[in-house]
Every structure is written in structure tokens, then in C-alpha cells.
Amino acid sequence: MEISNHKLKCKNGDFSVSYEESPNCSGPFANELPDTIVIHYTAGSSLSSSVNWLTNPQAKASAHLVIGKSGEIVQLVPFNIKAWHAGRSIWKGRQGLNHFSIGIELDNAGMLEKRADGFYTCFGKRIDNSQVVLAPHKNGREEKAWEAFTEKQIDAVEKICLILKEEYPITEIVGHDDIAPKRKTDPGPAFPLQNLRNNVLIGRADNHEDEASEQRLSAGIVSADYLNIRSSPDGNSSLVSEPLPKGTKLAVIEEKAGWLRVKVILEGWVSKKWVKEI
Ligand SMILES: [Zn+2]
Incomplete structure (x- = not known):
């Protein structure tokens, strides 16, 4: 993918x-903008129904992009x-994020309703349990589906955000629920927003090394057996963990x-389902 003339183009398939023009937009951004990306879910029943609505003048709503469940992308503005x-x-003190940001909608039903026989969208479609995430919203306490x-x-x-960052001075990626926390729940806890921020704004892996090297005085290796x-x-x-083996x-x-405050550097692979994002 690449951006040409402020439109996304796919390269080598x-x-x-695709492009469906929406009338629900206003003039160009000011200089040095947009600098923010806002992630949404549509709470709609399908990609096409959301595109139809967001290109309808009555909606008075749009987004720059809508992304379907198979990764298909429709640009509206x-x-x-x-x-x-x-x-x-x-x-961060700026009101009316439309003036500063690119909006990306994801075709997703959002919050589900629990009924006796399973989970349903607000438009009455049953969602298979394998496609249900149970978690409290970051702006609430109760667990929801x-x-x-x-x-x-x-x-x-992620690919789109990386391309946008090359083309525009993007420094922030936020959820609609970050910028309108009382009104909005999208994209909600099922979306890995922190991961996206890390991968796009900070860069993979390398960044963590930078962070560690900024803070640390020096590196060491355990020379005792334990x-x-x-x-x-x-x-x-008190002990904070099992003793560290030689070579850690x-x-x-x-x-x-005579004491050193240390961070233990371990590298390896762990199962993602047992790791909570913070
Ligand atoms: Zn939204």
C-alpha cells in the first residue's frame, strides 16, 4: 500500500x-496536521451497511477509512x-479532534448483549463464543462482552498507520473512548490499542532496548550460583522472586x-493469552 494524492492505493494486490466519496467532511487540515489517528468500531452489521451510512448526507458522520473483517479497506475522505x-x-487540551485527526472505523459490532443462549449484537445477530471477548472497559469496571x-x-x-506516519506528522493514536470517554466505548477492550501504539509510534523491539539503556547505569551478570x-x-x-541463577x-x-537495584533481562517466548497489556 502507498498514499498518493492523499488516497490509499494498493500495490501488487x-x-x-476502494474509494466511496462521503459528503460528510469539511475543508482541508491546517498546516502540520493531521497529527493524530483515532480508532473506532462501527457498531454496524456489515462493512457495506457502514459505508452506506457514512456516505449518506443524513448521517452527518464519516471517517477517512472503514476496514472490513477480511481486511478490505474503503476510503471515504x-x-x-x-x-x-x-x-x-x-x-491533551485540544477540543474537536476532527480538526487534527484521521479517523479509522473497523467493521465490528462492539458491545454485545448476553442472552440465555449466547451473545448477540445490538441488531440481533448471534456471535459465536469464539468471537467474544469478555473484559471490562477501561472507563468502566463491570465485565462486558x-x-x-x-x-x-x-x-x-497497523500497516495503514505506519504508512500514514510516513506521510503525515502522526504522533498520537487514540481510541474514540479516549477522546470522548463519557459518550463512547469504541474501540473498547477487544482492540489492542497499546500494541498498535507501540508498533507504530515507538517501533518494534528496538525501542524497548533504547528505553532500558536510557535508564540503566550499567549491565551485569549474576556470578553466584544463586x-x-x-x-x-x-x-x-523480603524476596521479590525465586533466586536468580548464575548467568542471569x-x-x-x-x-x-553495596546494593544494586536491578532489572532482570530475560528473553524468550511466552503464551500471549496469559499476558495482560498494561
Ligand atoms: Zn467512534
């Missing part, structure tokens, strides 16, 4: 991109023009009276 996706919103996003959608969003790791620089304080790599963050 890597993605399907060129990226240099303001689309109407954010509504009343505020982020949400339709899962497809891997193809998540992959398409080394206790404690909660404070005191031989009587450490990043030294602080030194105090």
Missing part, C-alpha cells in the same frame, strides 16, 4: 482498497480533508551502600 468521526471530543476484531483488520490497521533478589537494599527484606543478565538502575 497486497490489500483491497482523502487524508488532507477533515472527516466527521470524533464529534465532541478532547485530547465485545465482538473480537479479526487478525486481518488488526494487521491492516542470587537472592530483594525488595529493598537490606539482607532481611541484569540492568543496573541504581546503586546504594
Whole structure:
């Protein structure tokens, strides 16, 4: 994919991109904008129904892109023009995010209703349990049910955000629920927003090394057979984990009276389902 004339174009058939013009937009962005991407779910029943609605003048709503469950992309508004996706919103002191941001809608039913025989969308379609994510919203406490996003959608969003960042001065990726927390729940907890931010704004893996090297004083390696790791620089304080075996790599963050505050550097693969994003 690439951007040409503020429109997404697919190269070598890597993605399907089509264009359906929406009248629901206003003039061009000011200089040095857009600098933010806002992620949404449509809460609609299908990609085509959402595209029909967002191109209907009565909707008074649009987005720059809508992404279907198979990763197919429909662009409604060129990226240099303001689309109407954010509504009343505020982020870091700036109001009305339509003036600053690109809006990406994902075809997804959003919050589901639990009935005796399973989970249903607000338009009455039953969603298979394998496609249901149970989690509280970050702006609420109660656990709710949400339709899962497809891997193809998540992959398409990430690729698009990377391309947008090359073309525009993008420094923020937020959810509609970040910029209008009282009104909106999209994209909600089923969408891996923090992952997307990390992968697009910070860059994969490399960044974490940068972060670690900024903070640490030096690196070390455990030379004892087993080394206790404690909660404070005191031989009587509690242990924070099993003793570290010989050869464990450490990043030294602080030194105090013969003690080192360290971070343990481990690298390996863990099952994603047991890791909670923070
Ligand atoms: Zn939204």
C-alpha cells in the first residue's frame, strides 16, 4: 500500500482498497496536521451497511477509512480533508479532534448483549463464543462482552498507520473512548490499542532496548550460583522472586551502600493469552 494524492492505493494486490466519496467532511487540515489517528468500531452489521451510512448526507458522520473483517479497506475522505468521526471530543487540551485527526472505523459490532443462549449484537445477530471477548472497559469496571476484531483488520490497521506516519506528522493514536470517554466505548477492550501504539509510534523491539539503556547505569551478570533478589537494599527484606541463577543478565538502575537495584533481562517466548497489556 502507498498514499498518493492523499488516497490509499494498493500495490501488487497486497490489500483491497476502494474509494466511496462521503459528503460528510469539511475543508482541508491546517498546516502540520493531521497529527493524530483515532480508532473506532462501527457498531454496524456489515462493512457495506457502514459505508452506506457514512456516505449518506443524513448521517452527518464519516471517517477517512472503514476496514472490513477480511481486511478490505474503503476510503471515504482523502487524508488532507477533515472527516466527521470524533464529534465532541478532547485530547491533551485540544477540543474537536476532527480538526487534527484521521479517523479509522473497523467493521465490528462492539458491545454485545448476553442472552440465555449466547451473545448477540445490538441488531440481533448471534456471535459465536469464539468471537467474544469478555473484559471490562477501561472507563468502566463491570465485565462486558465485545465482538473480537479479526487478525486481518488488526494487521491492516497497523500497516495503514505506519504508512500514514510516513506521510503525515502522526504522533498520537487514540481510541474514540479516549477522546470522548463519557459518550463512547469504541474501540473498547477487544482492540489492542497499546500494541498498535507501540508498533507504530515507538517501533518494534528496538525501542524497548533504547528505553532500558536510557535508564540503566550499567549491565551485569549474576556470578553466584544463586542470587537472592530483594525488595529493598537490606539482607532481611523480603524476596521479590525465586533466586536468580548464575548467568542471569541484569540492568543496573541504581546503586546504594553495596546494593544494586536491578532489572532482570530475560528473553524468550511466552503464551500471549496469559499476558495482560498494561
Ligand atoms: Zn467512534
